[in-house]
Amino acid sequence: MSRLQPARGTSDLLPEAMAAHRRVIDTARDAASLYGFQEMATPIFEFAEVFSRPLGDSSDVVTKETYNFTDRGGETLTLRPENTAGVVRAMISNGLTQSLxxxxxxxxxxxxxxxxxxGRMRQFHQIGxxxxxxxxGLADAEIIGCGARVLDGLGVLDRCTLHLNSLGDTESRQAYRTAxxxxxxxxxxxxxxxxxxRLTTNPLRILDSxxxxxxxxxxxxxxxxxxxxxxxxxxxxxxxxxLDKAxxxxxxxxLLVRGLDYYCHTAFEFITDALGAQGTVLGGGRYDGLSEMLGGPPVAGVGWAAGVERLAMLAGAQAPAGPAVAVMPMDDDAGVAAHALxxxxxxxxxxVDVPTGGAIGKRLKKADRAGVRLAxxxxxxxxxxxxxxxRELAAGTQKEVAQADLVSDLVDLLVKPVGGAGA
RNA sequence: GCGGGUGUAGCUCAGUUGGUUAGAGCGCCAGUUUGUGGCACUGGAGGUCGCCGGUUCGAAACCGGUCACUCGCCCCA
Structure with missing residues (x-):
């Protein structure tokens, strides 16, 4: 192991892992847009109160799991541990309560x-x-349907079970809590x-001990x-x-209880047993009281979040896509002409990639392995x-073509299925 | 924060009861092939044996500590 490592609980996303992440995110974005959800982003850090108020001071997330820091202006900031609070804050900040x-x-x-x-990192990625x-309640069912569609799009739905529960409204929950x-x-x-x-801090949590x-x-x-x-x-x-009708x-x-204080009514998790101890792959619920906790008007809400790393692990490896074409200069003297081409x-x-340096043979071999079809x-x-x-790398055949015809020849050959000639 | 497992080459791993210059496969570089890869053969580069200390004539190996990774508890995506 090298001395120079990423900070604990963080990791680099090299192209192969990045490709798997992108597939998860793209699949989710596509599924969400089928339901009319539009992409937005909030800052990665917020004033600490954005998370500490709604999440509850007794929640584990706030008491021991947040990254807090003070900036040069003396503000106490928190790296977001989840995104629902940030999205609701953005709704209030931007006056979007007029556009519900x-x-x-x-x-x-x-x-x-x-x-x-x-399946658990200190910096991890969520879609939601x-x-x-x-x-x-139809909204609850709609977002659950959207979640199922994401999982289905990734080919992992059949390995997940949807667990569902109702926490009830405040009155119901109080009555239950007392009992x-x-x-x-x-x-x-x-x-x-x-x-x-937990008897004193958060008794409901004892349920899923x-x-x-x-x-x-x-x-x-x-x-x-x-x-x-x-x-x-x-x-x-x-x-x-x-849900049944759909x-x-x-x-x-x-026994399903959500850890965060602002949840009410519907709580759900898609759970798999294929990921060790971290079985929850996509989870969420209703949070009608959140907006008020943040100081906004009462606005109901439902949502879910899913772990990109966990979904990527479930969905399996994904080969990063590189160029299918390489222009290869025979030697250094041909470099400028190759770049122009x-x-x-x-x-x-x-x-197009332009591999240079080293013997032409080595470059052809490396290109072929990297998925380049035409050189x-x-x-x-x-x-x-x-x-x-x-040259068609898989077949090893090649022909001389005029540079003026190169583009059209490439287009013709790229349309052909890989290895279509024989093999 | 607590418990278990593991740290030897870029990767996967050997390394005998402690013994002299730490190995293999894959990968990488070069050559056999002066303008063409995949096969084969030949050669080469690459290691503070995680780190610090201790035991010993001698430590990759044994002991202590420490760090990291990993699996689990807690909690969650």
Whole structure:
């Protein structure tokens, strides 16, 4: 290992990884645009309150996972750990509450100070959508459908299960919280250490504890769906009815709770077992109270975010695409002419590389391996005759063509399927 | 923050009970082929054995510490 490494929990995206990321992001953007979501971006850092207020001071994200710093002007800033708060802040800042409903898609890096693990980095990337305005459960179903479409587009939907739950509105959640606390207090001595501290900080979180002992206790705990009031029940029924009608399979998961305080009603996660401990690949829910928490008018919202790294891992490797054509000078003397010829080809919109240095044979071999299909070889004879040796690398055949005809010949050959001649 | 595993060439890994100049395959560079790759053969470059300290006549190997990576806990995408 070299001494010079990237900071812990960060990594370089070399072309191969970058290609996989791009595929995820492009697929998501395309799917989102089918639903009318438009891409936007917010800053990578915000005033600390943008995250600390809505996320809740007791949430793990804020207490131990944010990157905070003070800038030269004395402002306390936070590298965004997620993007929903930033998008809602942008809605308020730009006065967009006059233009509801809003449908946004975003993609970009997020930052959480955590111990790195498979599928979890300190700088990671998320794609997500936010649907601002509608209170109706149909909006929930629409964004879930959009999420399913993203996963399907990547070919990973069949390896994911949609877990769904309702947290209810504030009233329902309060009632449940009281009942749950009463139950858990009676078993406090048997709970895991982590869960005991959560009794005071965030009791709902105990529900998705992975501790065996906790799970045994929770089996007898009161369930959230028993405490939903009529309005909350109706909302959830709209969501599930719409999902069923759309043919989207889901599974009720009464233990599914979202970590962030602003969620209400619908909570969902697409979970896979193919990624080790980090099973959640796309998750989200409804956050009707968020805008007010940030000091804006009451605006309802639903959305989800998905981890690009996790999706890229699930979807598999992606070969980065390079130029299919190379112009190769025979030697240094042909370099200038080769560059001029390459520019001519580029003017026609065809991507061209000009490998120089080293033996021509090595360059042909390397080009072939890199996926180049056609090489236009240029030496002193060709320069004198205004021609070029046009070689099909896979087949090893070549012919002399006039430089003036090069572009049209390239177009003809590029249309042919790879290896179509034989092999 | 807590626990397990792993650190030897660009990559994947050998390296015997501690022994002298640390190896292989792949990759890379060059040659056999003076204007043409893939096969083959030949040669070459490339290593503070993660780092620091200790034990020893002698450490890549044993001990301690440390750093990094990795898997898991917590939490989440």
């Amino acid at each position: 409903p809003l449908k946004f898609f975003y993609a970009g890096p997020m930052f959480r100070y955590e111990r790195p693990q498979k 959508i936010e649907y601002l305005g509608p209170r109706d 749950l606390l009463a139950f858990l207090d009676a078993h406090a001595g048997d709970l895991s250490k982590d869960s005991r501290t 992975k501790d065996q002992g906790d799970r045994a206790i929770l089996a007898a705990a009161p369930r959230l769906d028993g405490f939903l009031n009529d309005m909350s029940k109706a909302h959830f029924e709209t969501v599930t009815a719409a 043919g989207i399979a889901w599974r009720l998961d009464p 390459a520019e001519m080809v580029r003017n026609a919109g065809i991507a 236009a070889i240029l030496g002193s004879d060709e320069i004198a005759n205004a021609t070029v040796q046009l």
